[in-house]
Amino acid sequence: DDPGHLPRALTATAPQLALRDGTLHTPHLTRLDLSEHLPEDEPGAPGAWRQDGTVLITGGAGALGSLVARHLAATHGVRHLLLIGRRGGDTPGAEQLRSALGQSGAQVTFARCDVTDREALAEVLADVPEDRPLTAVVHAAGVLADATITSLTPEAVDAVLAPKVNAATHLDELTRDSDLDAFVLFSSVAGLLGTPGQGNYAAANAWLDALAAHRRALGLPGQALAWGLWADTGETDDTGKPDGPGGMGAALGEADVARWARTGIAPLTPALGLASLDAALRTGIPNIVPARLDLPALRAPAGSGDVPFILRDFITRPVRRAAASAATSGISTLTAGPAGLDEPALHAELLGLVRAEAARVLGHDSAGAIDPDQDFKALGFDSLTAVELRNRVNAAAGARLAPTVVFNHPTPAALARHLRDELLGTSPASVPGTRPASLSTANVDDPVVVVGMACRYPGGVASPEGLWDLVRSGGEGISEFPGDRG
Structure with missing residues (x-):
């Protein structure tokens, strides 16, 4: 109701503003102090995994899904895993994954299911045994169809939004009555930074972020982890060549990787990524960005004004002043x-x-x-x-x-x-x-x-x-x- 908000908003340098309880807010990321979040001591605590329940992982036989499945079995003692994917047990590498999980003492069920199909997903959930009920959901499925905005087709938008948005919607609705300890959505920093050529992917992940916050507002478990770039998550053979599924980052060319590097986002190794997963889940915070920042690289483009506004707390000088200085310097030189x-x-x-x-x-x-x-x-x-x-x-x-x-x-x-x-x-x-x-x-x-x-x-x-x-x-x-x- 304060008429002074509009002039302040119009003169602000922030690209986005939110008015809450009479105060203007700007978006920014800050470093999370993990010392405030101690390791879990008992079932039901944030980050705890019940060993007698079933953990569902979408994209479970894919790069990140299989990585998480192995981690939950070997590190957290999870004994029952339901891995969902379009090809189920026919996914390349599925049998090797089953064997590895078995060595960790876990039983795995592969379900062939298109998670964008609500009825098919409901049938899979109905088959979860009563003696090991569903206790956690990890939605790691995703598809890329990168293109500039003018090149995006409805098909490219649907291909990316469906396995993220539609599948998450179905999982949310179909598990509302389940006694879940965790409902984890694998999101992406693309939804926060707006990475070039990924308008569809950014929108899909921003929706996941919102769903996590919505669930928490309803008193339900929900976390969206807006991951930075993962390094190749596949296995390697004796020669060091990939011998297994690679993450979405594995499809990036040298120019794409270089572009990410200039944003100050460095690749997460599998070990660092899994450690970040555990740390994020222990916090119980609904929206977290597990990303590895290369601070020197992040600060390097400050002179050209390329630093995303949301990362401004990690650089030492204002973006707009630096950009103006660089422009003036360029004009005087050339x-x-x-x-x-x-x-x-x-x-x-x-x-x-x-x-x-x-x-x-x-x-x-x-x-x-x-x-x-x-x-x-x-x-x-x-x-x-x-x-x-x-x-x-x-x-x-x-x-x-x-x-x-x-x-x-x-x-x-x-x-x-x-x-x-x-x-x-x-x-x-x-x-x-x-x-x-x-x-x-x-x-x-x-x-x-x-x-x-x-x-x-x-x-x-x-x-x-x-x-x-x-x-x-x-x-x-x-x-x-x-x-x-x-």
């Missing part, structure tokens, strides 16, 4: 400098900058790995890394390049020439009365830009990648870019 450089020398400077930033985006050790005349796509760029390169070049040079600049200037040398023209004021965009033949954007100052939002692609193209291929082919059949007709 726009005040051309007076002392001829165009070839300036081009060489800028080409070095572009190659260096391209190497960082792709995770290379040096700019020497970047061929100045090779197509960006051949170098390993996709639509996500292209936008990241544009953002980094903008921050380093104090420039205002359009989000489609890597599509329109598809080699490092071409991008450097365009950047030179922008800084010297000789590009079409810098000359009054002219307009560039490139896709328009409403605000090129945003640090994160969705490429092609509300654009109609030419030549039957349906995605940014398809547009890239069309541009590389010479744009045959394109008379103009349709950005202004959106």
Whole structure:
């Protein structure tokens, strides 16, 4: 009711605000003091696992599910495990898992069940023996279908939301009358940070976070663990090669892993991940982020304003001030400098900058790995890394390049020439009365830009990648870019 809240909200630098009991709150993560949470002493305490009950794990024969199953049997003495998955006991590695669990003294039941099918799940739960009733649920199932927002299809959204959201809903509703000690949802930090190319995955995990809080508000057990990146969770053979299921992180390429590293999120080893699981469950807190932060890496991008707002407590200087300082530094270095450089020398400077930033985006050790005349796509760029390169070049040079600049200037040398023209004021965009033949954007100052939002692609193209291929082919059949007709 206080009219002063609106002006304060409009002038706040936080991207999100919540008004509770007359006070404005901003989101942030803080380090959890585990010394306040002692190990469990008896059944029913947070983190305790009853040995006479059944623990249900969705995705139980998958990478994380099997890892958790082995841990519960070997470390916590759980004796009855119900592992649910689409392929049940036919999942590769299931028999090896059964054998390993048996050696730890646990009995395992594999159930072939699509957890998005409520009736099928209800049948599986009805078959749990009365002498070892259901006492805990661990929902570890999940699917990835990464794509930029403009490339997301309804099918890609459903494929990711169904095994997370629908399955959790069914588990919640069907176990309300069960005497559960734990209801654990494997969420992801993607729901908090909004990782590039994972709009569907971020939404699904944010919903899991909300479900855990809702259950706790109802007096029911519920925890959502918003995991950071896991290292490869699969087994290895004698040569060190993967010999078993790998987690979702196992599907990441070098550029994807490098992108995660720049956010300050380091991979969790299986041992550290399982220790984090135990620690999180002992707290009983409904929403926890078990993630390994690389603080030097997290603080490194502070100059370009790339640190997520929610992690601001882990850096030493305000993001916006650092971003402004970096932009000013870039302008003074590269726009005040051309007076002392001829165009070839300036081009060489800028080409070095572009190659260096391209190497960082792709995770290379040096700019020497970047061929100045090779197509960006051949170098390993996709639509996500292209936008990241544009953002980094903008921050380093104090420039205002359009989000489609890597599509329109598809080699490092071409991008450097365009950047030179922008800084010297000789590009079409810098000359009054002219307009560039490139896709328009409403605000090129945003640090994160969705490429092609509300654009109609030419030549039957349906995605940014398809547009890239069309541009590389010479744009045959394109008379103009349709950005202004959106």
